[in-house]
Amino acid sequence: MMYVRFLLNQAKVVGMVIIAFFIFPFVTYPKRREIWEMRHSLRKKWYWKFADSSETGFGSYVNNYLNSTYGLYELVKKRNTQGKWVPDYERFAKFSKLRKWFIALHWSVFRNGAWNYITSNKPPTSEITKMRCIGKEGFADCRTVRNKYIHGFQSLKWSSHGKPYFLYSYTRKVRWFNIQRLGALIFTWKNHTHYTFVWGASIFNDKESDNRFLIKSRIFNLDEI
Numbered sequence: 001m002m003y004v005r006f007l008l009n010q011a012k013v014v015g016m017v018i019i020a021f022f023i024f025p026f027v028t029y030p031k032r033r034e035i036w037e038m039r040h041s042l043r044k045k046w047y048w049k050f051a052d053s054s055e056t057g058f059g060s061y062v063n064n065y066l067n068s069t070y071g072l073y074e075l076v077k078k079r080n081t082q083g084k085w086v087p088d089y090e091r092f093a094k095f096s097k098l099r100k101w102f103i104a105l106h107w108s109v110f111r112n113g114a115w116n117y118i119t120s121n122k123p124p125t126s127e128i129t130k131m132r133c134i135g136k137e138g139f140a141d142c143r144t145v146r147n148k149y150i151h152g153f154q155s156l157k158w159s160s161h162g163k164p165y166f167l168y169s170y171t172r173k174v175r176w177f178n179i180q181r182l183g184a185l186i187f188t189w190k191n192h193t194h195y196t197f198v199w200g201a202s203i204f205n206d207k208e209s210d211n212r213f214l215i216k217s218r219i220f221n222l223d224e225i
Contacts, residue, residue, distance in 0.1 A: 006199075006200065010213065010215055013114055013117070016114035019050065020050040020108065020114055024104075028050055028051045029105075029108070032069050035116075036053050036065050036068060038053070039053040039054070039116075049114060049120070050108075050113070050116070050117070051108055051115070052107065052108055052112045052115035054116070058073070069108070070100065071112065074107070074111065075106060075111070076088050076092045123201035123213055125160075127161050129160070130157075133154075133156055134155035134157060135153070135154075136153065136155070138153070138154075139152070140152070140154070142155075143167075144204065145205070146171040148171065148194070148220055151172065153172075154169055156200075165203075166200045166201065167203075169196070170197055172195060173195075174193065193222065194219070194222065195218070196219075196220070199214065200214075
């Protein structure tokens with residue numbers, strides 16, 4: 001029942017993403033400024049749930065708005081002098097309106113569809129009981145989600161407010177027949193080497209926006225980190 005409840009919740013998110021695709025040209029993109037301003041309002045309009053207005057760590061109002069609306073820190077980025085990936089605001093400013101529109105579509109629908117709903121529908125983080133580590137691999141503990149930087153796997157179950165929850169993740173080298181690796185080869189001509197998969201209630205994170213129900217997968221190369 002725990003897994004059924006989780007999958008039904010994710011099915012709702014998928015349905016919202018499908019709706020987001022159709023309302024993007026007519027509602028969420030034309031009203032992107034209004035949606036951004038709405039993030040702290042108690043009276044949010046229905047279309048707020050179908051967008052992303054969560055970024056607050058980029059130093060200014062404008063930069064936070066740009067990264068929430070266009071996801072520059074993921075989709076338009078560059079290496080800084082310290083070798084870290086940062087948003088490339090200068091290159092983005094030179095893009096045409098049409099190209100900016102497609103970047104916003106990629107971010108707000110395909111990459112982060114219904115993000116405001118996802119981050120407002122969080123699993124409980126209090127009254128955690130009956131925590132049980134099913135298994136782990138790697139140097140991190142059983143509560144730590146495996147990602148680009150932490151490899152291995154973890155599997156954890158617990159209860160909160162009388163309901164059961166789970167979290168499972170792994171990051172490993174991919175085999176040549178991995179479907180995402182083959183897709184990346186076809187569309188990007190990049191031979192990615194590692195694969196991450198996460199599903200469950202992710203609540204053991206330092207970053208508050210990462211505390212959520214999620215199914216996530218990613219393929220990457222170590223030199224892209």
